Amino acid sequence: MKTKITYLCFGMLTLVLAGCSEESNQKESSVEPVASANELPQTFEEPVTLNVIKHVSGDIFFRDGETIEDNVHTDWVKEQFNIDLNYLWTTSGPGETFDTKLQLSMSANEELPSILALRSDITQDLIDSGRVMEVGELFDKYASDTWKEAMAADPHAWDPYIREEGRMAIPILDYEMNGDSVLFIRQDWMDALGLEPPETMDDIEEIMDAFVNEDPTGTGEKTYGLAVGFANALNTWMSEVDWVFGAYGGMPDQWNLADDGTLEHGSVQPEIKEGLETMRRWMEKGYIHPESGLWDEGKAAELFTSGRAGIIAGPHWMPDWPLSELKQNVEGAEYQAYDIPSGPDGQKGRSTGISSHNGAVMINANATEEEIQAFFVYQNYLFDHFANPTEGSEFEYGFAEGYDYVIEDGEVKYSDDDIPGGRIDPVKYTLTFDGARMPSLYIKTLADFARGQEPETPFQKKMYLQYPELAWEGARIVVDGEDAQIPSMFTGAPTDTMLQKGDTLDSLLKENFSKMIYGEKPIDDFESLVDQWKASGGDDMTAEVNEWFKSVQENKE
Structure with a gap:
């Protein structure tokens, strides 16, 4: 969920974009369409600019x-394709700076870039503004087989950008399963106390x-379980x-697919009550730090x-x-990776994103044929x-x-210490942030290493070293x-x-869940909290949400 301020900006931007007039003159193109x-x-x-x-x-x-x-990437684009990248404007600092600049630019009806690659909620408003073109047919026509194969691996990648008019933005593919939970447990503590690897929540x-x-430290120092x-x-x-709730078949803070084919908010399902009861018991027994409810992710990791x-x-x-x-x-100190445990009914559950993508590319409705071709020539090359x-x-x-690497005496090295001036990753300069990624390649490559497979391809060798x-x-x-995996299904x-x-609904649940975990509110108040929500x-x-989900399914057909 977004903050109230972000929601307000969404509404304001929609009005702004709706009032923006299209550029009056189509730019002329010097190339002809190809098949x-x-x-x-x-x-x-x-x-081509x-x-x-x-x-x-x-x-x-x-x-x-x-x-x-002006850098190694812009030079490569020019030398390889005879394409000039012209930055109309850039921002730095917090990510919100970019969103604000784009909002102001749109409200002033300034020139829209030929290609808009965004990792921003503004994507949805730009689509609805009518100032970007349908790109699904262009993708089917111009994308390389390698790119199409990577996209086809995720049937939901296009979902956020589907409208009645078609597919309005090209998903920027990213590596899948990149946020799925694993348990990391102090193995030296396990060994010192004679403990066996866990399989269940009881373990x-x-x-x-x-x-x-x-x-477990042998020092008498206060330690915590989780x-x-x-x-x-x-x-x-x-x-x-997330795995605590997944052990009971639930998953909070996301929209889950119900048995009847509709979407339901995971935080208000009966299974969440069992997870809250577990968290409360752990708090009472001192297994988790009493300030956990005040900590963000980084502070907890410390x-x-x-x-x-x-x-x-x-x-x-x-x-x-x-x-x-x-x-x-x-x-x-030593630690090992372990699978998440099963609950009393043998269930396991970890949250995972519905799509293996991070951001999207839109094309200006007034883009010329040569600009369209230039983008696909560029991105096809990176995928291939x-x-x-x-x-x-x-x-x-x-x-x-x-x-991002050096070769010394025939050996490839990637670390900061080995590269004069430190490691710099020019792939971050690319139009789509990470060059090109095949969703399943990375995670399966690492998994194969764990099974004993030696690296053979250049990609595998790089991952092996990194x-x-x-x-x-x-x-x-x-x-x-x-x-x-319990996927989060709402991406609209x-x-x-x-x-x-x-924001109010989020706060209602978060504040009451916290009170239940801390014993300040009865767990049995869960049902009345759901009714209030x-x-x-x-x-x-x-x-x-279900109206959106239905429309996506219908427009896919």
């Missing part, structure tokens, strides 16, 4: 003298009880407890990395960060050559030597536990009730 991706030019005889905009986020760095407008409670009451922070949500991205908690849940990549800090802080490069190809080791073995095992757990624009009451707008919101 398919195979007939697209490899490079353009005459220079693509107008774009970009947010230069805090994780984007440059070599001395380079900028987003988890036994382990936590030992971690709290049997002095590092968790639920100030923001119960179902979050790190230090999470309890684990400082050596004061024995279990933390989060994505498979956490051994890379932040869990690498544990061994720096605590001499001799960068996403899973072949041995001996230009992207075999990375995007650019001296930036991720620690514990991340491999976490990936294997997630891949093998795919049946436990905020509904009218969300805009008006979403429904009467306060929850039923209206549920109807709107």
Whole structure:
């Protein structure tokens, strides 16, 4: 759910965009339409200019003298395709800076870029403004087979951008299962106390009880069973407890697919009460820190990395960060990755996103044919050559030597210490943020390493060097536990009730759930809380969500 301010901006921007007039003159194109991706030019005889905009986020760095407008990426685009990237404007700082600039630009009816690649809720308003074109037919016509295959792997990727007119934005594909929960448990504590690996929720409670009451450090220092922070949500991205509710068949803070084929809000289902009862018991027994309800995800992770908690849940990549800090802080500390436990009825559940995508590309309704072709030539090339490069190809080791890798004495190196001036990732300069990604390639590659497979392809060799073995095992757990996924199914624009009451409804549940966990409110008040949520707008919101879901299914046909 978004904040009230964000919802207000949505409504204001919709009015602004509706009042914006289209550019009066279509730009002329110097190229003719072609029939398919195979007939697209490899490079353009005459220079093609693509107008774009970009947010230069805090994780984007440059070599001395380079900028987003002039760098190794813009040079490559020019040399490879004869395409000039013209940045109409850029922003830096917080992500909201970009959204504000775009809102102001639209309200002033300034020129819309040829290509709009966004990771922003404004995408939905831009689609509804009528200033971007239907792109589904263009994708079917111009996308390469490699790109189409990657897109087809996720049947829901297009869902947020489907309208009666067709598919209005191209999903930017990302790696799947990247946020699915794994348990990381202090193995040295387990060994010291003679504990067996957990399989059930009862096993988890036994382990936590030992971690709290049997002095696993041998120092008498106060320790906790589980590092968790639920100030923001119960179902979050790190230090999470989604698996606790999943053990009872529920999943809060998202819209789930019900048995009757409709969508239901996970936080108000009966199974959530059982999860809250469990969390309350753990709080009473001291298994979780008494300030967990005040902590965000990062603060909770510090309890684990400082050596004061024995279990933390989060994505498979956490051994890379932040869990690498544990061994720096605590001499001799060891931890292992474990699957989430099953509940009393044998159920397991972890939250997972419905789509393997992060953002979308829209094309200006007034874009010329050469601009359209230029974008597809560019993105096809990245899918065909960068996403899973072949041995001996230009992207075999990375995007650019001296930036994201170096070769010394025939050995490829990726670390900051090995690259003069530090590692810089120019793939972040690309129009679609990460170059090109095939959703299942990354997670399955790491999982195969955990099963003993040696790296063979350039992509596999790069992943082998970049991720620690514990991340491999976490990936294997997630891949093998795919049946436990509970996907979040609503990916549309905020509904009218969300805009008006979403923040209030969220706060109602979050505040009362917190009080129940802390014992300040009876768990038996859950049913009356659900009734209050429904009467306060929850039923209206549920109807709107299902109206969207139905329309998406119908427009897919």
